[in-house]
Amino acid sequence: MDFFASFVEVYTLDHFKFLLEGFWVTLKVAAISIVLSFIIGGIIGVLRYAKIPVVSHILAVIVETIRNLPLLLIIFFTYFALPEIGIEMEITTAAIAALTVFESAMLAEIIRSGLNSIEKGQIEAGRSSGLNYVQTLRYIVLPQALRRMVPPIVSQFISLLKDTSLAVVIALPDLLHNGQIIYAQKGSYVIPVFVLIAFMYFIVNYALSLIARRLELKQS
Template identity: 80%
Template sequence: MDFAGAYTPDHFMFLLDGFYITLKVAFISIILSFIIGGIVGTLRYAEIPVLSKALAVVVETIRNLPLLLIIFFTYFALPEIGIDLGITLSAIAALTVFESAMLSEVIRSGLKSIEKGQIEAGRSSGLTYVQTLRYIVMPQALRRMVPPIVSQFISLLKDTSLAVVIALPELTHHAQIINGQKSTYIIPIFIMIAFMYFAVNYSLSLLARRLELKSA
């Protein structure tokens, strides 16, 4: 194990460049999946005839597919029908589709966890269905959804490493390039990228706990 040779300033900056791509792809995917997952989860909770069932089929199909397969599809299959997104957008699209399905179920379950008595009380006080959902159901459900939502975000950040299969220049990809220079770099470099992932994910976990305690 050559720690001195592995931990050079050039290697460190190269890994940081890859980590920047990891964080950028994860951040964009998180924002998009939260928006899409929120919409889909709310629509499923509303149990709109036909639409809710159609969304349920789509969500369950995506949730039961390997993320790697979705990444392959967005990068290799979509160009065959004229949709060439490139490496970065393909990774973002695949992660967003997969995570939206996961989050929609989290959000739907969170909304359903609110007692029906509160909904009935809101409706009987003169609020519309949308107002009841906005002012009574959603605020309480969001407090309960914070831990599983953050857990999904942590999973998404780790899942960006799967995009190495389409040569996304993220952290794992850059680590493999450095490891290819010398076999004695492998363990030191893997320790370094493990620390990077841990630092961000552990920070997110602490944030989730703080938000949970604050909203309790």
């Protein structure tokens, strides 16, 4: 009986508002990180695809290094280590910076792979028709590659939204952080709070997964 009473006690308007405030922070951090990482990852992916001497190799080392590091480590480094060399950021900025760095590396690899998936014959046909390298990339390679890249990119965005919860370790006032504050009031609040948090994450991520699935079906 106490178990079900805890649900009634937790699911109040004040608690809902407090969790929604945290969820807004989660969505804001995720949205900004998505935009920045897509831009940076896109540039890096194209540069790696272009195989520019030295630059491509340097970017490959950076991308592979970041991809093989835990995101949690990058968050800790951004918030706790960078101030030691004079680079201080407030919590939200540090979370966005860490997520952007990590997701840029992931997206760069997705974009590079997508560009490499285009048949070389189409590139040769574009060049033989009088287009230069940049024009071939812009009008022939990118439009086709982008259609193939959309599903994995959307899936990566879903992962990014979930990964924002890791920023709770630096006290980012996101959904999980606010949930912790609520269930710290009473031990029996833990399950009701986590159920509600899981539902809120599920709604957004499931919507994104449906978009990814629909886009994938269009490509088949």
